[in-house]
Amino acid sequence: MGHWILEPLQYGFMQRSLVVAIVVGIICALVGSYLMVQRLALLGDAISHSVLPGLAIAFLLDINIFVGAFLAGILSTVLITWIHTRSPIKEDAAMGIVFSAFFALGITLITVIQKENKIDLNHFLFGNILGVTPGDVRDTAIIAVVIITVVVLIYKELLFYTFDPLGAQASGLPVNVLSFGLMVLIALTVVASLKAVGVILVLSLLITPSATAYLLVPRLHQVMLLGSAIGTVSSISGMYLSYWYNLPSGPAIVLVASGFFTLALLFSPRHGLLTRFLGRLLGAKGMLKGSGKKD
Numbered sequence: 001m002g003h004w005i006l007e008p009l010q011y012g013f014m015q016r017s018l019v020v021a022i023v024v025g026i027i028c029a030l031v032g033s034y035l036m037v038q039r040l041a042l043l044g045d046a047i048s049h050s051v052l053p054g055l056a057i058a059f060l061l062d063i064n065i066f067v068g069a070f071l072a073g074i075l076s077t078v079l080i081t082w083i084h085t086r087s088p089i090k091e092d093a094a095m096g097i098v099f100s101a102f103f104a105l106g107i108t109l110i111t112v113i114q115k116e117n118k119i120d121l122n123h124f125l126f127g128n129i130l131g132v133t134p135g136d137v138r139d140t141a142i143i144a145v146v147i148i149t150v151v152v153l154i155y156k157e158l159l160f161y162t163f164d165p166l167g168a169q170a171s172g173l174p175v176n177v178l179s180f181g182l183m184v185l186i187a188l189t190v191v192a193s194l195k196a197v198g199v200i201l202v203l204s205l206l207i208t209p210s211a212t213a214y215l216l217v218p219r220l221h222q223v224m225l226l227g228s229a230i231g232t233v234s235s236i237s238g239m240y241l242s243y244w245y246n247l248p249s250g251p252a253i254v255l256v257a258s259g260f261f262t263l264a265l266l267f268s269p270r271h272g273l274l275t276r277f278l279g280r281l282l283g284a285k286g287m288l289k290g291s292g293k294k295d
Contacts, residue, residue, distance in 0.1 A: 008243045016137050017129045021239050021253065023144045024196045024205065025231030030151055031189045032210035033224045034182060037162050041207050042092055043080075046099035047183070048190045048202045050076030052106025055124050055194070056113060066139050066191050073187030076102055077180070106199075127198035127250035129239070136195050143192040147185055151224075158182065159220060196235070197250035208257040209234060215261075215268040230260050 008014040035044050051069035058068025076098050083094040110124065123131065132140075151158070161168040161178045169175045186206075193202045213226035238253030266274045 004240075004244070008240065013130055013132075014239070014243065016132045016134065017249070018236060018239055019137055020129060020132050020140050021196055021235035022232050023140050024193045025209070025233075025235035025253075026228045027144050027147045027189050028193060028202075028205045029209045029213070029227030029231040030224050031147065031182075031185050032206040033213075033220060033227055034158065034162055035186070035206060036210045036214050036223070037220060041203070042095050043077075043183070044186055044190070044206045045203045046080065046095040047073045047076055047186050048199055048206070049099040049106075050102035051187070051190055051194070052124065052199050053102055053109055054106075055199075056106055056109035060109075060113065064139070065194075066143070069191045069194060070187055072102065073190060074184065077183040077187065081180075103199075123198065124194065125198050125200050126248065127194065127196050127201065129196045129249045130242075132195050140192045140195070143188050147188055147192075150181070150185060154178070154181070155221075162220070197253060201250050201254050204254045205231065205234075205257065208254070208261050212257070212261040212264045215264040215271045230257065234260060 009018075032044070035041055051073045054068035054070070054072025054075075055065050056068075057072075058065045061068075079098050080091070080094045083089050083097065084091045089097075106124075157168075157173055157178060158181075160171070161173060161175055165175055168178070189206065190199075190202050193205055196202075197205050209231035210223060210227040212230050213223040217223055217226050234257035235253050237256045239249060241247055241256070242249040242252045264272070266272050269275060
């Protein structure tokens with residue numbers, strides 16, 4: 001067992017990958033908890049797909065891809081808000097329009113770049129956590145510190161806005177600023193997760209650990225803490241499975257997180273499908289025994 005755990009840690013690329021995986025597992029659960037409660041999973045999907053052209057343009061201009069991805073994510077949220085507020089188009093439709101257009105543009109740019117430069121940029125889509133550099137670790141850590149600091153500082157305001165936006169507005173809270181701030185947090189989280197799981201799989205890491213915790217605990221701060229723990233364990237387990245069984249790292253992490261969700265969906269004390277079925281079954285047996293005794 002010790003050999004199974006310690007051998008991968010002898011390599012620098014595994015050490016860097018594990019650090020990034022743990023950090024991403026934590027911040028995805030923190031931000032994903034708000035998406036779960038507000039039912040904004042589609043927004044996370046829209047932003048995660050919309051960063052792709054920013055990545056490609058940043059690569060062409062030879063600047064930090066994190067910067068390009070973040071700017072593209074913010075631009076997508078501005079466009080979604082603009083379409084929603086300036087037209088009769090509903091917000092979910094605006095999200096679908098923007099993220100599909102940005103994603104198509106990103107795929108087109110990547111295809112053109114690959115043809116001209118003879119390089120493989122598919123890691124933008126599926127992640128390449130085993131290829132993270134010390135600079136990537138630094139950038140991910142900086143983004144994580146910013147996200148955690150903001151969540152801690154405005155936790156009460158975001159909590160109020162999340163559960164009662166109309167009440168938050170009536171009490172004088174700047175709900176537009178909070179809404180935009182949440183979108184910025186989502187964009188930052190997506191950017192930080194790109195190396196780990198890529199554009200296509202990042203939504204799963206944003207939502208699945210938080211959804212798992214949502215089935216197990218009742219309060220938002222508990223969902224955030226338990227979701228972070230689940231995200232961390234999923235990331236570490238996925239990395240080790242990737243190392244020992246030669247699996248793609250990002251999908252391995254997502255599959256482990258999905259496995260935890262499946263277990264919670266079946267066996268959650270309050271919401272588990274099998275738990276409720278067994279409870280009804282035992283209740284029915286108890287009623288039959290009670291009626292037999294009366295007879």
